[in-house]
Amino acid sequence: MQNYDVIVLGAGINGCGIAEKLAQSGKQVLLLDKEGVGQGTSSKSSRLIHGGLRYLETGQIHLVYEALHDRQRLIAKYPDLVQSRRFILPIYKSSPRPAWMIRIGLWMYDLLSGSRKVGHSKTEDISVFKSNFPAFIEDGLKSVLSYVDAKTHDRELTRRVADDFQKLGGTVIVHCKIESINSDDEHFELHSSAGDFSTPILVNATGPWLNEVNAKFDLPARFQIRKVSGIHLIFDGLIVPELMFMQTKEKRIFFIIPEPENDQTLIGTTEREEDCDMDDLHAQESDIQYLLDQVNAYLKPDHQFQRKDVRDIYIGVRPLVRRKGDVTDVSREYKLDLHTKGNTKLLHIFGGKLTTYLSLAENVADVLKIKN
Numbered sequence: 001m002q003n004y005d006v007i008v009l010g011a012g013i014n015g016c017g018i019a020e021k022l023a024q025s026g027k028q029v030l031l032l033d034k035e036g037v038g039q040g041t042s043s044k045s046s047r048l049i050h051g052g053l054r055y056l057e058t059g060q061i062h063l064v065y066e067a068l069h070d071r072q073r074l075i076a077k078y079p080d081l082v083q084s085r086r087f088i089l090p091i092y093k094s095s096p097r098p099a100w101m102i103r104i105g106l107w108m109y110d111l112l113s114g115s116r117k118v119g120h121s122k123t124e125d126i127s128v129f130k131s132n133f134p135a136f137i138e139d140g141l142k143s144v145l146s147y148v149d150a151k152t153h154d155r156e157l158t159r160r161v162a163d164d165f166q167k168l169g170g171t172v173i174v175h176c177k178i179e180s181i182n183s184d185d186e187h188f189e190l191h192s193s194a195g196d197f198s199t200p201i202l203v204n205a206t207g208p209w210l211n212e213v214n215a216k217f218d219l220p221a222r223f224q225i226r227k228v229s230g231i232h233l234i235f236d237g238l239i240v241p242e243l244m245f246m247q248t249k250e251k252r253i254f255f256i257i258p259e260p261e262n263d264q265t266l267i268g269t270t271e272r273e274e275d276c277d278m279d280d281l282h283a284q285e286s287d288i289q290y291l292l293d294q295v296n297a298y299l300k301p302d303h304q305f306q307r308k309d310v311r312d313i314y315i316g317v318r319p320l321v322r323r324k325g326d327v328t329d330v331s332r333e334y335k336l337d338l339h340t341k342g343n344t345k346l347l348h349i350f351g352g353k354l355t356t357y358l359s360l361a362e363n364v365a366d367v368l369k370i371k372n
């Protein structure tokens with residue numbers, strides 16, 4: 001039996017960030033994953049490090065504020081992996097939110113960024129938009145706004161955090177199947193395909209797999225994960241010169257994300273409530289068509305995309321959180337769910353975006369009373 005101060009289950013961005021933070025405090029930490037580092041949701045995102053402009057509309061001010069703070073820290077910490085980018089928002093006569101409403105949102109976004117601002121939002125010159133985005137329809141174009149957020153590569157970022165954790169002396173074991181978890185008042189004992197481990201502190205950061213892990217190992221929890229999947233379509237080449245924030249007629253949004261480093265463009269995402277097992281998940285043809293329809297609604301007839309133009313598709317599941325038994329209580333904010341028994345602590349991480357992993361990890365250290 002190998003003993004650790006803390007064992008973290010799940011090497012997504014949250015598990016890696018927590019492991020790094022606790023190792024910085026001198027703890028011996030073991031990070032376990034059933035697959036590889038960053039192979040879950042943390043490699044299936046929109047790859048944005050952002051405050052989340054659309055969360056202002058639902059009043060999730062604290063989430064936006066925290067994310068904007070973390071955005072700035074990540075740009076400074078990993079300048080080669082997290083960089084600021086301008087987003088273009090074309091507004092048409094048919095857009096569900098008029099320009100004045102979006103301008104108020106952008107003004108609030110700039111305000112919440114405070115001194116952490118990476119660039120101002122502004123009104124763009126329509127004629128410049130028309131010449132730089134020739135595939136876009138011009139009929140009904142009312143105005144073009146822009147703002148600045150940041151872009152990353154999610155899996156690379158997660159791997160970098162795991163590398164930094166290992167540089168601090170932390171241990172990562174991947175492709176590790178947990179067979180059982182037993183506990184008494186002093187320890188958790190984990191029996192796995194990679195050996196037997198014991199710890200007084202177990203952190204469950206298995207993201208969208210959390211419900212399944214808790215059911216399998218009979219772990220107590222106050223919340224549940226609501227699994228909401230999202231897909232991205234990948235196209236060859238750069239469809240647009242800058243990132244775009246687009247509105248659908250139904251008031252939803254989607255992004256067009258050119259990646260010059262890969263010579264490809266991502267378009268996403270969708271939202272679908274999932275009730276299947278995480279490992280049985282696959283992209284639905286209707287979601288693929290939905291995204292094609294949304295982007296085509298903005299394109300001139302000879303620039304429209306067909307199903308055969310889609311080079312690849314990936315699907316991820318947002319680990320949204322809801323209180324047990326309450327289907328309406330869903331938020332993008334994360335919850336830290338602590339269970340103490342004797343000298344043991346079990347902490348579940350419900351929710352948490354890529355962008356906010358630094359704050360989340362600091363809050364975990366506080367909740368576990370582990371100080372630097």
Ligand SMILES: Cc1cc2nc3c(=O)[nH]c(=O)nc-3n(C[C@H](O)[C@H](O)[C@H](O)COP(=O)(O)OP(=O)(O)OC[C@H]3O[C@@H](n4cnc5c(N)ncnc54)[C@H](O)[C@@H]3O)c2cc1C
Nearest residue numbers: 010012013014034040041042045046048207230316354355
């Ligand atoms: C479509 C989509 C777009 C998104 N876009 C953005 C964005 O642009 N910006 C942003 O900030 N956030 C975004 N998010 C949210 C963000 O990607 C996730 O919230 C975040 O990656 C979750 O990380 P995690 O570490 O909690 O979970 P995961 O990355 O899913 O990690 C959980 C890990 O647990 C492991 N695991 C599962 N079961 C076990 C077990 N029994 N034993 C050991 N290990 C186990 C899995 O293999 C996995 O590696 C997006 C999410 C989706 C779905």
